[in-house]
Each structure stands twice: as structure tokens, then as C-alpha cells.
Amino acid sequence: MRYSIGKMSELTKLSIHTLRYYEKEGLVSPKRDEGNRRYYDEKDYRWLQFIQRLKKVGMPIKEIKRYSDLRLEGDRTYADRLELLKSHLGVLDSNMDSLLKNREKLVEKIAFYEREIDRLKSIK
Known part of the structure; x- marks a missing residue:
């Protein structure tokens, strides 16, 4: 399923500004449609939920970024x-x-x- 940035904002209760900030920081990488509009999928939704959980337990954004970078490097x-x-x-x-x-x-x-x-x- 594809979610627009507005729908993802609604689902996660994160502002559009925050979603764009997360994208700028490399925490999330939405895909782009033929009109170059960003969209998110279920995997992105689950990842954003995990980011929110890390924030709720007080993990600093710098550590979340480190975790995100490691995640992008793969299973190793x-x-x-x-x-x-x-x-x-x-x-x-x-x-x-x-x-x-x-x-x-x-x-x-x-x-x-x-x-x-x-x-x-x-x-x-």
C-alpha cells in the first residue's frame, strides 16, 4: 500500500515537517512516484513506529541516526x-x-x- 506524506503524517501522528526532517537526516527514504511526489509503504510505516518508540524511551536523535545508518548497512x-x-x-x-x-x-x-x-x- 502507498501512503502520501499527508496520510503517513495522519497515521503516525508526526507532522509533515517532521517527516521531511527525518528524510533530510536520512532516517527514512520515501519513494517517489511518476509525478515526483514522495510516498511511503508499510515498511516505512513500521520503521517510523520504531523510531517513535525509540524517541519515547528517550533515545537521542543522534543515536537513532546511528541505528538507522547501521540498519541501512544490512544484516552484518x-x-x-x-x-x-x-x-x-x-x-x-x-x-x-x-x-x-x-x-x-x-x-x-x-x-x-x-x-x-x-x-x-x-x-x-
Whole structure:
């Protein structure tokens, strides 16, 4: 199936500007029809979904570009791609640990205020 840039924008919730930026950066390479209009296919759609997933877990665009370049080099880069993803997973895990610790402190502070409010109410 062929998707225009507008339809791909609608499907992925990425702006047309972002799709053009990704093309300029070499992250995606839409084909061109006989009128030289770009179009995307299912493979492009799945790849854009993966790029969005990498962005959602905080991978910098520079690392996404590195992954994309390796992907274009073919199967011989599987080990390098695996290492890049494992490295980012380590960063993500570390960030999650930090978030959980900070969440715990926030929950403790909320509990403190709830106890103090209840205590002050009982004094009145």
C-alpha cells in the first residue's frame, strides 16, 4: 500500500515537517512516484513506529541516526545494533531507578502532609 506524506503524517501522528526532517537526516527514504511526489509503504510505516518508540524511551536523535545508518548497512550490523539498543536500555533502566527513588520520596512527603493535616484537624 502507498501512503502520501499527508496520510503517513495522519497515521503516525508526526507532522509533515517532521517527516521531511527525518528524510533530510536520512532516517527514512520515501519513494517517489511518476509525478515526483514522495510516498511511503508499510515498511516505512513500521520503521517510523520504531523510531517513535525509540524517541519515547528517550533515545537521542543522534543515536537513532546511528541505528538507522547501521540498519541501512544490512544484516552484518546486527551486533552493533544490538549493542546500541542494550546500551540505551541500560540508560533507561538507570533513569527508571532514579525516577522510582524520587517517586518514593514524593510519596513519603505526601504522607507526611496528610498526617500533619489530620493531626491539625484533630487539635481543633
